[in-house]
Amino acid sequence: MFIIDVALKNTPSMLSVQRKTVEDAEALYKDILGAIQSGSPAMLELTCEKQTDKKIGILVNEIGAVQISEKSGASGSTRPPGFFALTPDPSLP
Numbered sequence: 001m002f003i004i005d006v007a008l009k010n011t012p013s014m015l016s017v018q019r020k021t022v023e024d025a026e027a028l029y030k031d032i033l034g035a036i037q038s039g040s041p042a043m044l045e046l047t048c049e050k051q052t053d054k055k056i057g058i059l060v061n062e063i064g065a066v067q068i069s070e071k072s073g074a075s076g077s078t079r080p081p082g083f084f085a086l087t088p089d090p091s092l093p
Helices: 022-038
Strands: 002-008 014-019 043-047 055-059 063-070
Touching: 002 022, 002 055, 014 022, 014 043, 014 055, 022 043, 022 063
Parallel strands: none
Antiparallel strands: 002 014, 002 063, 043 055
8 A cells, every 4th residue: 555645734734545556656646746836726636545435625735745655564553754843842941
C-alpha cells in the first residue's frame, strides 16, 4: 500500500488516502501537483482504495504540500517521517 498525504495551509494535520500500486500513487501525486500548478481555485476530490467509502474534498489553493510514502510493516500503525511541525522550545518563557 502507498499513502498519499496532503498538508493544508494553516492546518496542523494531514489528509491521507491510499493506493495499492506505486503507479496509481504516482498518478494521483502528479494529478495533485498539476492541480496546484494550475492555480485555479478548483475543488479536488480524493478517494481511498483501502477504505472505499472514504472521500475527501479539498480546495486546491489550500494545499500546502503533498507526499507519497510506502506503508511498511505488518501493523501499519506508525507513519514514516515526512512533513514536520514546528513546536515551541520548552526552555523559552
